[in-house]
Amino acid sequence: MQQVRPPEFGEAWKWWLPPHYSSFGDEVDTLFHWIFWITMVTFVGVELVMLYFCFKYKRNPARKATYTHGSHSLEVAWTIIPAVILVALGVASTKTWATIKNPTDSDYPQEFQTTVKIVAQQFAWNVTYAGDDKTLGTDDDFTETNILNVPFEPIDAEGNATTEENVRVMLTSQDVIHSLFIPVLRVKQDAVPGYLGNVWFDVQRMTSPGPDKKHLTGDSRYSEDGRTLIDWEESYEIACAELCGLGHSQMRMQLKAVPRADWEAWSHTKSAAAKARAAAK
Amino acid sequence: MKRMHDKTLWMLALGIAGVAISAACGGGESRSRKSIRGGAENPTAANAPAAGDGAAAAQSGGLKKVDPATAGSITGVVKWDGARPAPEALDLSGNPDCAKAVKETIYKEDLVVNADNTVANALVSIDTNDRYEVPAEPAVVDQVGCRYIPHVFALQAGQKLKIKSSDPTLHNVHYIPTGDENTEDNFAMPAPGVRERTFNSADWIKFKCDVHPWMGAWAAVKTHPFFAVTGTDGKFTIANVPAGTHTLVLKHESLGEQTATVTVEAGKVATAEFTLKK
Amino acid sequence: MSTTAPAPAHADHAAAGHGHHELPFLRKWVFSTDHKVIGLQYLFCCLFTLMVGGLLALMVRWQIAYPAGAKPTEEQVQELRSRGLTGAELDAELAKIDNDRPFPILGELLWGEHLEPELVNAGEVGEAGVFGNSNGMMPAEWYNVAFTMHASVMIFLVIIPMLTGAFGNWVIPLQLGAKDMAFPFLNGLSFWTWICAVLILFASFFVDPAGIGAGAGWTSYPPLSDVVTPTAGPGQTLWCIGVIIGGTSSIMGSMNYITTIVNLRAPGLSLFRMPLTTWAAFITSILQLFATPVLSSAMAMLLFDRHMGTSFFLPEGLIFTGETVPNAGGGQVILWQHIFWFYSHPAVYIMILPAMGIVSDVIAVWSRKPIFGYRPMVYSMSAIAGLGFVVWGHHMFQSGMNPVLGTTFMISTIMIALPSAVKVFNWLGTLWGGQITFSPAMLFALGFVSMFVIGGLSGIYMANAPFDIFIHDTYFIVAHIHYVLFTGSVMGIFSGIYHWFPKMFARHMNDAWGKVHFWLTFIFMNGVFFPMHIIGLGGYPRRYASFRGYDFLAPYEGMNVFMTWCAILLGLSQFIFLANFFGSLLFGKKATSDNPWHANSLEWSTQTPPPHGNWIGPVPTVYHGPYEYSNPNCKEDYAPQWMPMQTIYGGSTAAAPAAPIVATGGTPPPPHPAH
Incomplete structure (x- = not known):
């Protein structure tokens, strides 16, 4: 699949959708573009017709208004045509929806290379990583506040993933409803207390420069070979999208996507420390 | 039939409106804020004069006043028994604005053992329920560098507390009394800014910022001015204490309470020592 | 009582007439049972609540544009640098810069004096305001x-009571040819119950010293609204009570409207001869009657849950600030959302259908055309109402609801665009070939159609689950809901007020100022609400007290300031309307005709303003549909419903009666009961 080059941060983002870095981001944005053009054509059409009628049929005593109670065939036409378009749009969207949200669907990822658990609270995100044994609920788990580090999915210049890096988030909350919103990944899922929700995403990043010698974000922070790295200070912002109280607007988290090797190293250090702490107790 | 309807309508409308208005006004006056912990603020009970024996203190408007001529002081140190726990550094990278505001590494503060094996942030006070005069100057707690400074502090019931924020980021102040008399509150801080609160009963109150979960502080509310908090040398000094035998109480947020008995003589310094361990 | 049962009309008339004269002021204007007075009471109260709601909107907008804690701008830093400041000196100067903007007047009144940063840094506290002290911010x-x-x-307190309470009350019996509502007492009770709801909801501001009323959003999702905390205290409780009482008023009103429409139509007024305003009110009332009890429950x-220790919405192990909530266990958080949206999605149609009805009538009158596709209009309104009950899940796509349900709700929601589209096309069809006069009423109606298109189309984006x-x-x-509701x-x-004002008050509103009001409203509302689409596409979350600290929201500061000033x-601009409204009420040009717009529906057949009992004498008989405009067989371009076309307008030779038309004149009406 050809990766659509998203607009860069800054000005372009201000007027349009933000760039997207997940494998399903492109599908979501494509749907947006379809809806955008369908609604735009309808909107402009309706407004133009209305304006035209307003000018053409301005009160004029020399003329008499057309006497008609309607047209059966017109009614049928303007019911059937939008119906066909809308149903087609709906049917076209079901697959994307299932891919992102429905674990029983065949397009939903079968395997997750990384699993983390996020317990939201007023007003912070507690992210628990599985640690060295890759199992949640053991002594080497470690918990970070407002830090979501994941390995990225390397893609080549053509936009094909070289290895899978699917991240599963087991999402819940300990108090009120929160919502995990990662704009650049097109991810949003409510964190609901008493319910363990499933969210998955991947963060795709080019490992080699694209044809125009630019990397995915076109940012000079990347080294020439495209390895993006840990000392990369900028990270993606995660926001809370469901009103959770007075600190709602301050409830945020940073997402950092790093190469698998660096992530493993980081995870190992943290995990070992956690294990040592657990042993000390 | 119609007449009766009219009358009923009159009465009903008046009745409902009356109930609504009285509910609105009554609610407005009560100023109560019940929380899940229960308990409602009662400002009138705030400065109720306590029945005091007035042995070493003069009465002043129902509140006791210390006579410096008959007062001494208490000093001492809080020691740590065992290996000094390594301070645990906090990773602020998830909160960039805090990371920017904080110049040096900050550490967890639930147990701070100084380099000389003494314990900081321990509150030492005299155990009494007598009510003493309230100082006019307010107590101050500041939020700076995404920490509360001081981390443990004490103030008198009825004394003003200035809650400051010197940080460029938004904090919220959420205080949770452990007692039943004062009421929980939670509000956003203007950044930077100052807000004032007064607690009217003795209490041990947890302060926290929900946005920055590591940020916490403890406030001891006392009816009297005989308290001190240990610092980086583990020492405390309580000045101007009425002569007599007192029970000294040490309170630490994660290690609980200890008591000691100390006898104060006028014009002299009494000493006490506490030892804490895991 | 059946509409066809004969009754001594004259006796009734006499009684009504005498009652009218004998009524004391309070009974006539305050605790009235006359639907017109109740309608006007709703109208005036809603104008007041509209101002309160508008002020709150401005405060919200101000906060979004100017949240506390603004850092020095790049220009300010440059300016200081150019003065040769560096290092600690620069820092000290920067710390003095005050970019906080308290809300004009009210900011300092409510939240205390605004102090210079130097004083704040020194720990100074200014004089406290009504809601305590947070430096005026x-x-x-x-x-x-x-x-x-x-x-x-x-x-x-504004849109539902204005549409169903004010217009519903005032217009329905007049358009039906009824002497009053079916249950006049219930009608008055409904109004006063609503007043209680108003008082209780407003009281919620003042039950907490810091003015913390209900703050869990109008959707009040539990557990945020369900556990008593400092920020969800007595204000939240009063809010719930207020909404229940408001709902009770709605239920009373809707029962009344349904009964009135079913039973008290004038002779000859079949359901499919009813004007669309009344049709819309009928359908809306049915929606209200079915949906509101769900909200109340x-x-x-x-x-x-809040006060009696039950746990409908609280799951086990809920921890608030370190402590387990004592009554939590066994409840379902998402249950609330299902119940709430089962009411609140139909509520959106409760808020738009009556406006659609009003606009249909206004467009027909002011373009001198029969409604294009009268029956499709009725069917599409019914379809919107029916589908409205099976689409609530689209509010919950991201709530953790079963994703298979997401697909279902996506399809049903998309389908609701169809009847909406049919309505828009029919309005266009009505304009086609018309004789359009751009009166203020018509301008607002046209504004409605053109803007409703945006609100409707933006709904498709949200209905599409993956893009949602x-x-x-x-x-x-936020943009979507305001394009629909504002x-x-x-x-x-507004369209309805300009349209019916002469009938309500026997005076005309000023047309020129009405047009100025329209154009200013039209321009500025787009200035407020359109950029919301753009910042929404940038991912700007709603209900954020401050965008400070987010890099991805920083680019929208300018747009937010722009929107805020447009909102102001x-x-x-609405003061132009208020001045026009109240000025015309007192000094406006006197209405010289009972039917100044040459309209067809029954409310224009009676005196101006309509007397107690609506018609002196028997109510008129209806001979045809309400939209016989520009019928080529008639000399005039309208054919009132109460005039038989054959006798009054038959052939081009018959002289059309010039207004004023008095109901008792013209045709000999068959005897008809008043109540």
């Missing part, structure tokens, strides 16, 4: 109250 917890109450006031459960992932709970949805419903309300100007 709105604190985040109050911002939550502001938008919650803005929505609650606008929905429960949800609110009752919320109250039980991105725009759910962002400003895109540029839709509120435009419909939009608010100011």
